[in-house]
Amino acid sequence: MIGIRISSAPQRPVAFVCPHCGVDREGAVVLRRRWLAVGKRPVLPMRAVSPMVQCAVCGQQCGLAILNVPTSSALEAMLHTALRHAIVSVVRAGRGMGPANDEVDRHAVSVMRNAGYMYDRFDLDDDLRTLNDAGMTPHLRPLADELTQHGKQSLLHKLHTLAAIDGPVRPGQREVLLRVGVALGMAATHINGVLAVGDIETQST
Ligand SMILES: [Zn+2]
Structure with missing residues (x-):
């Protein structure tokens, strides 16, 4: 045959x-x-x-x-790196030339831990030394396809809360938050909406 x-x-x-x-x-x-x-x-x-x-x-x-299609473990690693980059950029933009703020640092660590990652103050110090701001967007961008609108909104909101821990969000921090939203592929109106809600929440506390 x-x-x-x-x-x-x-x-x-x-x-x-x-x-x-x-x-x-x-x-x-x-x-x-x-x-x-x-x-x-x-x-x-x-x-x-x-x-x-x-x-x-x-x-x-x-x-x-x-x-x-990213595997679950690749996705987890992607989210871990992206979150660290975003947190470091928010903290750094808040510090400016000033000294570290204990409350901000503690909250930054808690954002990572609440997301399920092992993370402490030493990790944060390491990340502040080694991760540069230019790395944030490329690490966030792959999440644009993976997170739902609600997931993106929730992530941006958490970062806004972090930025507002020690007072109103500063222009440099707002710029970082906008870059986060853009990298995640959120519409401008959606980004501004999340930030406006965050501003109102932090003013009233
Ligand atoms: Zn199989």
Whole structure:
């Protein structure tokens, strides 16, 4: 019996979200080639067909586009870095040339801890030394596709609360908050709305 068969050869290991298992899985990108075969025996190699990602657990294959979906662990790491950058930029813009404010620092640490991350004052000091403001936008941008409107609003609101801990939000901090909103892909009216609500809340306390 002459027919066409497809052979698969694993090319490189990948971690991905398997749509069949529904969770993060190890797998491999597999290169696939058509063969003219007699029975099960390949005789003539034909051109390669599009590579696929194969799950190591369920064995199902799916298109490479799945690799654009961040795994849960990648997403968690992404959020962790983005949050640290945003917090540091808000704290730094509030300090200006002035000294550290204990209450601000404590609140900054609590924002990280409430988000579920291990984080303390030493981590904050490290981040203030090592993370620069220019890094904030590139780290926040991937979250634009991952957070819901409500998630974005909630994140911006938390950062506004942090900025307002030691008095009204300063122009430099407001600028950071605007950059956060823009990086998250929020509409200008939405950003201004969240900041205005924050201003009213902090004035009345
Ligand atoms: Zn699977």
